[in-house]
Amino acid sequence: MIKLFVTDLDGTLLGMDHYIKNEDIDALKWMIDHGTPLTVASGRMDHEIAEVLKRVGVNGHRVSQNGAFVYDNQGQEIYAETFEGNMAERILTAIEKEPMVKTVSTADQTFTDKHHEWVDIISEQLFHDIIIQPDLKQEIGQTIFPSKITLNGQEADVVHAAKNIKETFGEEIDSFISHETCVDMMPKEINKRNGIRKLIDKLGLKPEEVACVGDSFNDISMFEMTPHSYVMATAHDDVKAKASQVVDHVHEAIEDLEKKGLLNKKEQAADV
Structure with a gap:
């Protein structure tokens, strides 16, 4: 079962001018209501991710700046890293x-x-x-x-x-x-995969219990950590080759997981 759904922002959930499709918003809310928590993993700063979550109207874990900072859905810092020395x-x-x-x-x-x-x-x-x-x-x-x-x-x-x-x-x-x-x-070693690993270690989850969707080269590391990976149809061919399935929208990834019976039901959901 999928116990955590991870989405990238730019080019995936977030379009130009900060536009988010209503179908994606509805799918995320449905998924969360039915027991599967959300994580946003992005190259953007943590406060930007928090703003997007606010606009969508949901709560979620946050992996920002490609894994340099990790926060849970209560705002507790799990990990932080900056460049060392010179x-x-x-x-x-x-x-x-x-x-x-x-x-x-x-x-x-x-x-x-x-x-x-x-x-x-x-x-x-x-x-x-x-x-x-x-x-x-x-x-x-x-x-x-x-x-x-x-x-x-x-x-x-x-x-x-x-x-x-x-x-x-x-x-x-x-x-x-x-x-x-x-x-x-x-x-060194700061990427989305390692940031997500910091998060799931705290949540007590396994990589195969994670599904993710993204569109660019900085998403490849998270594609490689789970068999449940989705890539946007607009992505570079080299990025597409690293994911399990191609979709046009985030909601299509959620719908595919639901059709496969991989999403948690509300009564079965773990408290993560």
Whole structure:
């Protein structure tokens, strides 16, 4: 039986301009009412996930910034991680010449060193403003403690940058394309799979009791942890190859689980 349903946000549950389909909202509420808890796992910050849950009108566990922060549905912190030592500074130095906008995220803020048209584009999709900090690099480790560093730009630049980052840092950090317009760099072993594992360990669940849905490269790690994985039809072919089934909408994944008899009934649900 599925005892936890995990959904990504951007490109999966959340469309452009923060749009969420009514069919997806109804399906999530039905699923929760019938005993299967929800988790949102996203590259976004925790307060942004909380805002989406509020707009949907449901409660849920939260795995934010690709697994850097994990909270249960009561708001209790389960896990938190930021870059150690001078790693963030090393990354910023390595990506300095990339023709893209660099943003640095902490637990609850996003910084960049100068204004650019891409900053306005990114801000439109966030639930908070990006802070312009001209002395960003100098403030790393002093007043700014990064949990995620992101390059934002055109798809071709994103692909090229992702390759360069892998070649430069290898296994020192985790990096992946989280959207066609951005590549995220995370502390080592910080990804959605490991964030979800922190959560299910606390809940006493097994990976095979988890179902998940996503659409991008940063979702592959969670696809690989469970046989019940769904990927959006709009995803890159390499991402689709890692999931068990392709769907067009989140509600289709929930409906498929229900048809297979894998969702908990209310009277059978564990208190998670």
